[in-house]
Amino acid sequence: MRRLPGRSPHVRPGARSPRRTPVAAGLALALGPVLLVGCSSGEPTPQERSTTALAKASDELSAIVAGFAPEGCTDASLPVTVEEGRLTAVLPDAADPSRPADRTFARAMVEGAGFGGFTAALAEEVCRQGSVSDATAVVERLGTELWRDAVARAQSTDGLAGDLPAGDDRPLYWTRLEAMAVLHQWSPEFTLTTEERASLVDTFDRAARGMLDIDLPPGDQVTRVLVSGFDPFSLDSGDEGPARGTVGNGIRHGNPSGATALAIDGTTTTAPDGTTVHYEAYTLPVSYPEFERGYLEDTVGPLMVAGDAGLDASITLSQGGGDAFALEQWNGRYHGDYAGNDRFAPCMPTGLTGAPQLAKDNPGCNVQVPERWGGGDSLTDPPQWTASTLPVAQMIEARTGTDVPRPPGDTWEDESVAFGVHWNASYAYFPSCDSADVEYVDQREDTYPPTVEPTPPPEGSCALSGGGGTYLSNESAYRNTLLRDRAGLDIPAGHIHTPDMQHFATDVAVTDATFEAWRDAIVAQSRELVEVVAAHS
Structure with a gap:
């Protein structure tokens, strides 16, 4: 999930290229409409940055929601999210x-995953509740059950319900949205405040992402590894067909990182030294407000402790591009200049301003950490940069993917593996935090040791982008590694970008053999890379 600022095609690996970004008049049309929706001319307030925006539901959506619930249980006038729309x-x-x-x-x-009755069953049970506390207990239980059902389906080898493949990550996302739309339009007989409803929806959302289901076995003979994935994104993109009232085929997108999370959650392997490795996983949203509310910190933070009960490795995973995995070295605090699935961008996009927004005195462009996880009140607290501690040398030298079938159209030059693996030590920065001048460092290595030793971000610089860009993949990496640093732990923690999964042989079919082959291959090699990390934890 990488959104990178523009780079000069003439920069050699390892070199710094000074560049002054000109102030452009007007709007950069290449940004597209998705980026612009939800961006206002003013800087978002802290409450706006951490609140998932709601808007009036269409009559069609309200009818869908009412169809799931007992009569009189929902109110069509209550707002829903962009994603639910x-x-x-x-x-x-x-x-x-x-x-x-x-x-x-x-x-x-x-329905393709056999989850067709879930939302109606949730609505039936929620509508019987007479208090917020009772409803919260119900949605936490049902959200956890949905996550476990999705994991069980992804790891199933027979008796599969529905006509979609076991490894498809998309049904969990869309089932979760259906249920959340019901909760947003639920009209109980008791008074439900806006804050209570938001908390109720959050509880279900976190539970259905596996965040409340993490169970790490203690002991010094167990290696405990945590892996995160992401939701599908760029759902408003793609080509539109000739049928009136239909949408672009980007709605079909999945995310191989989310598929990997489902495939690996709760599983075990044996490391080369005979140690048992236990994996737990969860998924993250592709929108900024949930990150501001502490979704990642509340999930990972309690596990970042020393001793025989804490994590031995924490890996964030997301979809990148091309035919190679990228091991991201540097993570920048800067974020938010490209809209999430909710069409909200907390940092004014460059296309609207003509130049990147400075991080200084601009909290919308800087990751903000919840106070309960250390907070920070300055440009350098939290810091502008964090670094990966993944075992990069071993991950490259392992030559993962040799036993993974190459999917149709795979163009990675080494045909003995499914995909390449490179160490991405690229980043972009403001040499002076008071100036819009930007410098870029481009370095990617697929051998170890590297041909050029990576150059860390200069001391005193302000981040513009980490290796993973300015989007939520970089943000997940930054927050995860910051937790490691603040806990004082010496464990592998870092980010892996996967190749791009969105390869279809058909224009509008919900799935096809090519799409499934790319997902299966990426998930298989992702698991091998995660196992290398575990073996060196």
Whole structure:
């Protein structure tokens, strides 16, 4: 999930290239409409940055929600999120693209995994509750059950419900959105404040992401590894078919990092030294407010402790691009100039301003850490940079992917592996935190030791982007490694970007063999890389 600022094509690996970013007049049209929705001319307030925005639901969506719930249990006037608004999206029919499909894309995903009855069952049970505390207990239990069902399905080898492949990560995402839309329009007989409803939805969301289901066995003979994945993103993109009322085919996107999380959660392997390795996993949203509310810190922070009960490794994983995995070395505090799935960007995009926004005195462009996890009240607290401590040498030398079938269209030059693995020590920075001048360092190595020793960000510089860009992948890496540093732990922690999974042989089919082959190959090699980390933890 990498959004990188522009780079000069003439920069050699390891070199610094000074560049002054000109102030452009008007709007950079290349940014596209998704980036601009939800961005205002004013700087977002702290409350706006941490609050998931709600808007009036369409009549179509409210009818869908009401169809899940007992009569009189929902209120169509209550607002929903941008993501929930996509529950009405319909693709052209795969057999006849001139007409719309006979069901929404969300329903194709939910029913395709055998989860078709989940949302109605949740609505039935929630609507019987007479207090916030009772409803909270119900949604936490049902959210956890949904996560466990998705994990069990992903790891199933037979008796699969639905017609989608076991490894498909998308049904969990769309089922979770259906349930959250019901909770947003639930109209109980007792008074439910805005804050109580938001907390209720958060509890379900965290539970259905596996955040409340992490169970690490203690002991000095167990290596405990935590892995995060992400939701699908760029769902408003893609080509539109000829059928009226249909959406672009980017709605089909999945995320191999989320698929890896489902595949690895709760599993064990044996390390070369005979130690048992236990893996736990969770998924993260592709939107900034949940990060500001502490989704990652509340999940990982309690496990960042020394001793035989704490983590031995913590890995964040997301989708990047191309045909190679990237091991990101530097993580920048700067974030937010590209909108998430909620179409909200907390940092004014360069296309609107003509130049990158400075991090100084600009909290919307800087990651803000919850006070309960150490907070910070200055440009350098929390710090502008953190670094990976993943065993990069061993991850490159392991030659992962030799036993993974290459998917159709794979162009990685070494045909003996599915995908390449390179060490990405690139970043961009403001040499002076008071100036919009930007310098770029470009360095990627697929051999170890590197041909050029990586140069760390200069002391006193302000981040513009880590190796993972300015998007939420870099943010997950930054927050995860900052927790490691603040806990004083010497454990592997860092970020892995996967290759791009969005390869379809068809224009509008919800899945096809090519898409599935790319997902399966990326997940398989991701697991091998995670196992290398575990073996050197």
